[in-house]
Amino acid sequence: MRTLEERKRQADENMERIDALLTRELAFSVKSGDVCSSAVQALALAKIALEMSSENLRKEEK
Numbered sequence: 001m002r003t004l005e006e007r008k009r010q011a012d013e014n015m016e017r018i019d020a021l022l023t024r025e026l027a028f029s030v031k032s033g034d035v036c037s038s039a040v041q042a043l044a045l046a047k048i049a050l051e052m053s054s055e056n057l058r059k060e061e062k
Contacts, residue, residue, distance in 0.1 A: 004060060007057055008057050008061075011053055011057060015050050015054065018046050018047045021043055022040070022044065025037070025039045025043055026040055
């Protein structure tokens with residue numbers, strides 16, 4: 001089982017990846033005129049899920 005520190009580090013890495021993907025996909029979507037693309041929606045939901053997971057890890061730490 002992974003330690004709390006390992007899980008926090010993994011969550012941070014995942015958040016960085018999602019942020020990069022979301023930024024790139026948003027730029028492409030704006031350029032193509034499809035701001036509500038499925039990819040943008042999926043990445044936004046993934047980011048929300050990761051933020052919730054990170055919040056739970058912070059609560060667990062306390």
